[in-house]
Amino acid sequence: MNEKAEKKSFLKNPSVQAIMTSLICIILGLLIGYIVLLLINPAGAGEAIKTVLINFLSRSSQAAKVKALGNTLAKTAPLLMCALSICFCYKVGLFNIGAAGQYEAGACFGLYAALAWQLPWPVCLLIAGIAGGVIGAISGVLKAYRNVNEVISGIMLNWIMLYMSNTLLAKVKDPASPYTLKLSAANPKALIPNAGLNAMFANNKTVTLAIPLAILFAILIWVILSKTKFGYELKATGYNKDAAMYAGMKEKQNIIVTLAIGGALAGIGAAFLFLTGYQEWSTTQTSVPGMGFNGIAATFLGGLHPIGTIFSSFFIQSITDGGALIDKSVYPSQISDLISSLIIYLCGFVLFFKFVINNWIDKSTKKKEISKVTGEAIEGGDK
Amino acid sequence: MLLLLQYTLIFASVLCLVALGGCFSEHSGVINLGLEGIMVMGALGGAVTMYLLPGDGSKLVIVLATSLAAILVGMLYSCLLAVASINFKADQTLIGTAMNLLATAAATVFVRAMNTAGNPDNVSSTIQYIQEKRAFLKYIGGFEFNWFMLMAVVLLVVSYFVLYKTKFGLRLQACGENPQAADSVGINVYKMRWAGVLISGFLGGLGGIVYITAGVSEWKFEMGVAGFGFLALAVMIFGQWRPTKIALAALLFGMFRALSNVYTGIGFLAALHIPSTVYNMLPYIISLIVLAFTSKNSRAPKAEGIPYDKGMR
Numbered sequence: 216m217n218e219k220a221e222k223k224s225f226l227k228n229p230s231v232q233a234i235m236t237s238l239i240c241i242i243l244g245l246l247i248g249y250i251v252l253l254l255i256n257p258a259g260a261g262e263a264i265k266t267v268l269i270n271f272l273s274r275s276s277q278a279a280k281v282k283a284l285g286n287t288l289a290k291t292a293p294l295l296m297c298a299l300s301i302c303f304c305y306k307v308g309l310f311n312i313g314a315a316g317q318y319e320a321g322a323c324f325g326l327y328a329a330l331a332w333q334l335p336w337p338v339c340l341l342i343a344g345i346a347g348g349v350i351g352a353i354s355g356v357l358k359a360y361r362n363v364n365e366v367i368s369g370i371m372l373n374w375i376m377l378y379m380s381n382t383l384l385a386k387v388k389d390p391a392s393p394y395t396l397k398l399s400a401a402n403p404k405a406l407i408p409n410a411g412l413n414a415m416f417a418n419n420k421t422v423t424l425a426i427p428l429a430i431l432f433a434i435l436i437w438v439i440l441s442k443t444k445f446g447y448e449l450k451a452t453g454y455n456k457d458a459a460m461y462a463g464m465k466e467k468q469n470i471i472v473t474l475a476i477g478g479a480l481a482g483i484g485a486a487f488l489f490l491t492g493y494q495e496w497s498t499t500q501t502s503v504p505g506m507g508f509n510g511i512a513a514t515f516l517g518g519l520h521p522i523g524t525i526f527s528s529f530f531i532q533s534i535t536d537g538g539a540l541i542d543k544s545v546y547p548s549q550i551s552d553l554i555s556s557l558i559i560y561l562c563g564f565v566l567f568f569k570f571v572i573n574n575w576i577d578k579s580t581k582k583k584e585i586s587k588v589t590g591e592a593i594e595g596g597d598k
Numbered sequence: 599m600l601l602l603l604q605y606t607l608i609f610a611s612v613l614c615l616v617a618l619g620g621c622f623s624e625h626s627g628v629i630n631l632g633l634e635g636i637m638v639m640g641a642l643g644g645a646v647t648m649y650l651l652p653g654d655g656s657k658l659v660i661v662l663a664t665s666l667a668a669i670l671v672g673m674l675y676s677c678l679l680a681v682a683s684i685n686f687k688a689d690q691t692l693i694g695t696a697m698n699l700l701a702t703a704a705a706t707v708f709v710r711a712m713n714t715a716g717n718p719d720n721v722s723s724t725i726q727y728i729q730e731k732r733a734f735l736k737y738i739g740g741f742e743f744n745w746f747m748l749m750a751v752v753l754l755v756v757s758y759f760v761l762y763k764t765k766f767g768l769r770l771q772a773c774g775e776n777p778q779a780a781d782s783v784g785i786n787v788y789k790m791r792w793a794g795v796l797i798s799g800f801l802g803g804l805g806g807i808v809y810i811t812a813g814v815s816e817w818k819f820e821m822g823v824a825g826f827g828f829l830a831l832a833v834m835i836f837g838q839w840r841p842t843k844i845a846l847a848a849l850l851f852g853m854f855r856a857l858s859n860v861y862t863g864i865g866f867l868a869a870l871h872i873p874s875t876v877y878n879m880l881p882y883i884i885s886l887i888v889l890a891f892t893s894k895n896s897r898a899p900k901a902e903g904i905p906y907d908k909g910m911r
Contacts, residue, residue, distance in 0.1 A: 255711045310691045362893040370828040371882040378875040508699055547710035549703050556699035563688030
């Protein structure tokens, strides 16, 4: 009896249900991805989906595995920051699709500060955060005072910032290529320090302090949202703007502050990638970087919880990197984009999945109770 | 100047079609943020049809088959939004965003798989349709008339008529304003919303194929449609959800978009030496400014974005 009650409460636990629904989304997303691979070429589909899933483990030597894990972690840090940005805003009822634009702003001004002004990394990081925050605040002001939907203004700013970054960063680019100058040569001071972490990953230089810092940010956002008055007020604004206003909260100011913080997180996220020297900005790119959009996948897959987001970011980045490892002469590497966008789509059905799970739990417990009652009755009859 | 007019008209046709699609969906009560994705899918359907058709075939067949394919694929894809947001009451913003990402990824995977199957060395995501594209064009003097411009005008008139002069249109609008009241007089809200979303798939899909044949003869599907679906949403908001105003807004936005294609050919603009990125940014900047001044007194359908639950009446 006790055991059953425990089992029931375990399955009814909201965080257990959140994890279960996320797993359903992942499994269905992978299944559809596998079917697409089968349709393209049945021969190698099993191998390909396995490569997408296990990513760095598919490398041959131990050192290569660890090094590849380091690369995935280095890119998880910026993704996590973007996901935190979207998660934080979503808790306040705002859909920050503009995270991509705020990320671009962070990359643009962070890199420009590093290359043109030769500033050290903490200052560049700060500048990137401020730049992202300003772009977020623009969306916030438009939302609070001009009733412009933050999704529309976010998308417009994504494109505006893309072209602006291309224009500004063209001033600090390598004359022979469309890429910005390499930080390691132009200004090593601007590289985020490794602090000995690279030794653990087969001396992978891109493993830096950015990774633990991103995790610290996740914990910080969780504390702000669930343990402080400030976070409570923000969430109240998200639940009911008018009620928050009547309760004496400054709902307009809250919207702007939220998007500014969200923007700063995404901006710092960009710095966490570009200030590690992992890659350079291409000044001829014509599409908005995917980091901000993958952040949406990570946010919802993480059950809209800052801590859950740490794991979901790693998963999304891992399948993205895994997608780049599959046999490109047979399968397109965008298969992992396909899987992650399917996962976002399926996250829309989370309420439905929860309904199904709860229904199933209720039914099975009822059945057991009935059988128990009838069983006791028969026992009684025997005596 | 003639070139500017030509590009303005073709881009305005795209924006007008897609914005009208958004207009139908929102009047029925469903926010369609997935228009961008629907455009990509429509473009894919049309481009693949052009790729498969012989380039020297009858012009009428090419025009009709391509448009129909784009429309069909667009409508099919819009079902993803309808199922999730109408039947499963999912968050419409989330579903729309997912659809945009999914469309670009799926189209890229599809085109690359198709190209690689044809030629193992070809891993690009580009489809070419140089010869087929000529079927859409008719030269009147120096002006390059595109049959899609005519289609856009016809569909604009039809949309106006359907939305305001038919029983269906008025019922559709009732579902976006007050679905409970509409239900109480015997209108099936779920069916009406499905109709609204499917019409937006129709117009969005057609808009997609018009966009990728405007001025270019090949398309790289990795690029999606470069935020054009969202510009169309801005056009719809600026047009206050009304077909006539949407048409005017589309002309204005179309002109700013056209400038980035043709500014080098216009004497005084070329003399200003403004970098090309500024012209690329222009439509987005203008739409932000315009939205800032027009969104305050928004005439958005009152019940848009709220899933309808019969049990909550």
